[in-house]
Amino acid sequence: MHQLTPYVPGEQPKIRNLIKLNTNENPYGPSPKALNAIEIEAGNSLRLYSDPSSERLVNAITQYYKLKPQQVFVGNGSDEVLAHTFQALFQQDKPLLFPDITYSFYPVYCKLYRIEAETIPLNSNLEISLSDYLQPNGGIIFPNPNAPTGHGVGLGEIEMLLKKNTDSVVVVDEAYVDFGGESAVTLINEYPNLLVIQTFSKSRSLAGLRVGFAMGHEELIAGLIRVKDSFNSYPLDSIAISGAAAAIQDKTHFEYTRKRIITSREQLTVELEGLGFNIIPSQANFLFVTHPQYVAADLAADLRVRNIIVRYFNKPRIDQYLRITVGTDDECKTLVDALKEIIKNESNHEG
Ligand SMILES: *Cc1c(COP(=O)(O)O)cnc(C)c1O
Numbered sequence: 001m002h003q004l005t006p007y008v009p010g011e012q013p014k015i016r017n018l019i020k021l022n023t024n025e026n027p028y029g030p031s032p033k034a035l036n037a038i039e040i041e042a043g044n045s046l047r048l049y050s051d052p053s054s055e056r057l058v059n060a061i062t063q064y065y066k067l068k069p070q071q072v073f074v075g076n077g078s079d080e081v082l083a084h085t086f087q088a089l090f091q092q093d094k095p096l097l098f099p100d101i102t103y104s105f106y107p108v109y110c111k112l113y114r115i116e117a118e119t120i121p122l123n124s125n126l127e128i129s130l131s132d133y134l135q136p137n138g139g140i141i142f143p144n145p146n147a148p149t150g151h152g153v154g155l156g157e158i159e160m161l162l163k164k165n166t167d168s169v170v171v172v173d174e175a176y177v178d179f180g181g182e183s184a185v186t187l188i189n190e191y192p193n194l195l196v197i198q199t200f201s202k203s204r205s206l207a208g209l210r211v212g213f214a215m216g217h218e219e220l221i222a223g224l225i226r227v228k229d230s231f232n233s234y235p236l237d238s239i240a241i242s243g244a245a246a247a248i249q250d251k252t253h254f255e256y257t258r259k260r261i262i263t264s265r266e267q268l269t270v271e272l273e274g275l276g277f278n279i280i281p282s283q284a285n286f287l288f289v290t291h292p293q294y295v296a297a298d299l300a301a302d303l304r305v306r307n308i309i310v311r312y313f314n315k316p317r318i319d320q321y322l323r324i325t326v327g328t329d330d331e332c333k334t335l336v337d338a339l340k341e342i343i344k345n346e347s348n349h350e351g
Helices: 032-041 055-065 077-089 105-112 155-164 218-229 238-249 251-274 296-305 329-350
Strands: 019-021 072-075 096-099 117-120 139-143 170-173 194-199 212-216 286-290 308-312 322-325
Touching: 019 322, 019 329, 032 238, 055 072, 055 212, 055 238, 072 077, 072 218, 077 105, 077 170, 077 194, 077 212, 077 218, 105 117, 155 170, 212 218, 238 251, 251 286, 251 329, 296 308, 296 322, 296 329, 308 329
Parallel strands: 019 308, 096 117, 096 139, 139 170, 170 194
Antiparallel strands: 072 212, 194 212, 286 322, 308 322
């Protein structure tokens, strides 16, 4: 186990009054209907084991996306769904393909399950170009929109890939799709090798409840269920099943909060561009930004001093970028004011 390199999540500081723009959490609370369902569930019935097949939640997802229950798999956060996917669907003699800059849990699962991987570089605009994935492989996975860039690929490009890549499983990790991307879930009836993974953590503001799900052909789902039943029969507790089912049924809260975040993202983009930042057009609830005159790591440290945390990745190609979660309008304003001050001070030093 010495060879394992664990995933390092964004900081979850214990200090109060921090503006936390580092882990893409939703600044608005979960659906009140979800909270109510959770409260009702938190009673004497917790002495019983939860439903091992999470039927109530599977049915709610089935209704929302007009699928059959055999096409839906739920897990303890999409990280767990991803882990089972790597183990059940990517154990091949050819390498798994994913972008060089992407969700950093993918290489971690490759090591854990001893899956050979080959990274495909993003193009010079830091975009995924799916035509680069047309080569022998034991599976393909990418987030859409990608993390940490926020760039999304269109359904046309995904369909092109699925038409040409028919011998291995293609996984689209749609953690951020509700903030402006196009979901590939509409393609699963046509392409039996497509698996779409989503989460309740971002657009439904339930990161702490730990619920994720996968949608795809029933044979892919059966493979995931086999691994799950060999690992943990009750990955979702009763509270998570009830809360998530109520959350996906509450379309009003979902639409209202996600639209607010999209509006704030567009506003924040304009303001940061006004300060000289270059920004990759984002379809997610975060911005990936770089400033031609300022060192990204220094900006992150200067913001930290002002009680604002953003995510900095000390990695090749992206070490001059910051990933900033879109917060409430107040939080965005505090961020912009702090950056104005930092930039002004630094120019004074230079002058
Ligand atoms: C946040 C995130 C996840 C993990 O979501 P959980 O459901 O909270 O485990 C998966 N993939 C990507 C790309 C993410 O950003």
